[in-house]
Amino acid sequence: MRVLFAVSAWPGHYYPMVPLGWALQAAGHEVRVACAPSQTAAVTTAGLTPVPVLDGMDMVFLSRLRYLWDAQAGRWPYPWRPLHPLTGEEVTDLREFDFDRYVAEHTGQTFGALVRSFDAVVRLARDWRPDLVVHDPLATEGPLAAAATGVPAALHLWGPTGTHEPAEHGLDLVPEYPPGTFARWKVRGLDRDTVRHVIDPCPPELAPPTAARRLPVRFVPYNGPGGAPDWLLEPADRPRVCVVWGTSTTRMSGPRSFLLPAAVEAVAGLDVEVVVTATAEDLAAAGPMPAGVRTLERCPLHLVLPGSAAVVHHGGAGCAMTALHAGTPQLALTFAIEQALNGERIAAAGAGAHLPGHLADVPAIRAAVAGLVEKPAAAEAAERLRVSSSARPSPAELVDTLVDLAAGRA
CATH class of the missing domain: 3.40.50.2000 (Glycogen Phosphorylase B;)
Incomplete structure (x- = not known):
């Protein structure tokens, strides 16, 4: 079986997937990791094979953008102001960053980066022909590659937050895009409600909210390379x-x-x-x-x-x-x-x-x-x-479930 991992550009988001990659490889399956070029070294060090074809906005910038948006909407709980998304300095006025102007001036550049990323992952999937796609919540390239090639996809959670958090939390792990974004690849909308399978590493007492079929797995820590005294x-x-x-x-x-x-x-x-x-x-x-x-x-x-x-x-x-x-x-x-x-x-x-x-x-x-x-x-x-x-199934035990999923037996 061939399994394509798709990961976002922050190691902490895909580190929980690394032991599953090891288990798949140990069972004789092929694993490739579609990632941004910035993640090549981290993926290689983890013992997986990177395919650095993805593009997109920096995760730090996106977080600053979200925090400022929340502050302008009155949802900023701290007694100081958030950072300017571009300069990284604390804003002196919440209106200092003009969202409408930024969108007008950068939509072409931003959307162009997304299109390049989406094009690259679909091309990779059509050439390599995976049987299954596993992706972290922010890596929309994963479900797109799966939908464009007609194979199943599984979203791998990284902790106690889920795909369907209550609205009052103001947290959507799965990105949303305007209607028609994926028409170029003959794919309809991709959002949290199109997620069908979720790999959940949390014990039942902390089960993250989701409407998808839950695939339980034991959390095995991977915190990067290194030794201890x-x-x-x-x-x-x-x-x-x-x-x-x-x-x-x-x-x-x-x-x-x-x-x-x-x-x-x-x-x-x-x-x-x-x-x-x-x-x-x-x-x-x-x-x-x-x-x-x-x-x-x-x-x-x-x-x-x-x-x-x-x-x-x-x-x-x-x-x-x-x-x-x-x-x-x-x-x-x-x-x-x-x-x-x-x-x-x-x-x-x-x-x-x-x-x-x-x-x-x-x-x-x-x-x-x-x-x-x-x-x-x-x-x-x-x-x-x-x-x-x-007591949850080990990553090695989850492999059999994923084989069934890829074969249509789930």
Whole structure:
């Protein structure tokens, strides 16, 4: 069987698909990954075969655009203004960016990039002739390639947010396009209601909302390449708390969202062992660390969390799901709708806590982490979720389901 993966230009969106790619290859199936050129190295490093033919707008720009749109509509909850989509500086006036003018001046350029991307993936699918397409929620190229070649498609979720979130959340993971966008390829509309199969890595307690057929799979963490120091394997003499920060948060939400220094200060004030993992840039920006704090540069999170009493992160699905896999209580400090939903749902399951970023000062973070470490309820709930997650079919077991789907036996 030939399986075409289609992925968006942000590694965290397709990292949950990597173990499935490994399982397909191990079972003797061929896998190709349609991606943007910027993702070639990451896909190759993950042991998969990239086909860098996709195009489109930068994910950071799209996020800034959405945040400013929300602010103009009165849905911006923070006491500061969002970033200008183009300059990355905090706007002085919400009307500083003219959406109508931007659309008028850039529609041709933007739509041209999309057409090139759509053309390329359809051409790839018609030439390579996959039996199945697997794609992340934002990679519209996936369902387009499947529809244009008449093969099934499966959307692979990356965490506790689903394809059919309630309207009040204001979150649509699956992009929508104007009517007629795909007529060039003889395909009708593609939106969340045309998604027929969803690969869901979440335990039932966190089942993301969807109207599609759910294909359960066990979450297997892939956090990028890297190793871990030997001391992580040694039992800690005090509860170990990990602090990890997402590189995308500051670029999308601005410098006031850089909570790494506050999180470290808060946790270092407790009687715990503190381990910080972040990029070299973020570690430098955080400044000198308190005495006794250990730092790791880009260490894969799944190597750090076993044996940890708690983890503090920005609410991204990769961090949240890796913590669930390890059975580690977690505190999410969030600045975006999806991350906030992740944090809220894990907190509602009892396995963690959630603080909106603008309310996450040092005392609040310290109190939340102390609650996770000192009270057994969070650890017990996190362990229940770990057990529930581990009972789901492995990626290797999902392969048989996908073979049936491709053969029309589903």
